[in-house]
Amino acid sequence: MKLLADAMLAKLGRRLRILGHDTDIMDSVVSDTQVLNTAKREHRLLITRDKQLHERARKDKLSSILIAPKTLQPQLNQAFSDLKIQNTFPENARCSNCNVKLKETERPELGIPIPSKRYWQCPKCKQYYWQGTHYEKIEKAFKEAEAKGK
Numbered sequence: 001m002k003l004l005a006d007a008m009l010a011k012l013g014r015r016l017r018i019l020g021h022d023t024d025i026m027d028s029v030v031s032d033t034q035v036l037n038t039a040k041r042e043h044r045l046l047i048t049r050d051k052q053l054h055e056r057a058r059k060d061k062l063s064s065i066l067i068a069p070k071t072l073q074p075q076l077n078q079a080f081s082d083l084k085i086q087n088t089f090p091e092n093a094r095c096s097n098c099n100v101k102l103k104e105t106e107r108p109e110l111g112i113p114i115p116s117k118r119y120w121q122c123p124k125c126k127q128y129y130w131q132g133t134h135y136e137k138i139e140k141a142f143k144e145a146e147a148k149g150k
């Protein structure tokens, strides 16, 4: 499932990338028409907080989900529920910045001790990901969304 998040949902969009979904995030300067054209051209399901944009998308026969909550965790909960998302984290995870699938890698030489069983790297921006506190926070958020989304 390919997704397109509007600029207001950039944070949610980045989480959906980490979860393994190919998610394009629109720039805030882009017009509604450009958003809809991108969704159409790339066959992406639109996730938006903008009611007008959502209605325009539906009129254009595009798949669109209106996300109501303002904060991240309830947004995640709704996304899990509406999109019937399976929690496969950390398998299939994508870089939160580049939307590129991460590659599992050997322990990197970063000069600081990192206690982690697994490491990943983005092939594009070369950023490393590992099972640290940020990872645990995200894992917990996904588990909560999965439980509430059912």
Ligand SMILES: [Zn+2]
Residues within 6 Å of the ligand: 095, 096, 097, 098, 099, 100, 122, 123, 124, 125, 126, 127
């Ligand atoms: Zn990257």
